[in-house]
Amino acid sequence: MAKLTHPYSRYSLDAVVLLGQLIRRARIERKITAGELADRTGASRGLIHRIEKGDPGCAIGAVFEAAAIVGVRLFDADKATLENTISTNKATLALLPKAVRASKIEARDDF
């Protein structure tokens, strides 16, 4: 678990759990064992287990790697599309202000 000062929201937790489910489901459907997925991911079997369980403390890189291997597409986009979006985003970010002058007003905790 990360060291966040206040607890995870239900939404984030759910999202992590869902991703874990999708990975497990894809793995089983492709008849890949947890040990095999671990090898191909470069992770331990224990980590795969935590990922599929939806442990929010897992490194996001490891989770995404496992997802990619079993065929769960993040952002439902392929490699090329991803690259493309990234550079487009980069350009957009370059246009946005680099620093934000705090408004301190609006708060949204209702997700």
Next chain:
Amino acid sequence: MAKLTHPYSRYSLDAVVLLGQLIRRARIERKITAGELADRTGASRGLIHRIEKGDPGCAIGAVFEAAAIVGVRLFDADKATLENTISTNKATLALLPKAVRASKIEARDDF
């Protein structure tokens, strides 16, 4: 960085970078400072910085939490839909075989 035995694939790295970009973009557009996002996420400003930079070693829970706060929807689904998908998935998983008899054949590293 997680302790993976072999390096992250380009695809996973890209996905993490993209998510970071989306978070930063949403944060700036909503005029929230990094410090403010840190507070509301329950994280340090340094962690927010690494998340937005796309560091694959960040805890997935922290990343998802920050994303949710600035309004980046994971799986483009709201809370209710997420819950729903999770329980549907749970049912589906219950029907799938619990263990997999290794086929050891098919390998896909071309993502």
Next chain:
DNA sequence: CATTTATGTATCATAAATAGAACATTAGTA
């Protein structure tokens, strides 16, 4: 039903992430 293999857990040593602070730099605003 027996056998074999995958999975679920637990423990522990080690590696790594994180918080917190401090500081320099950059950028927004009056």
Next chain:
DNA sequence: TACTAATGTTCTATTTATGATACATAAATG
């Protein structure tokens, strides 16, 4: 342009995740 605040960056102490191993359980196949 001067002022102020946000950001980028580095450091260390501490917390935490991870890998490795071992073992018990459960489940698939003959």
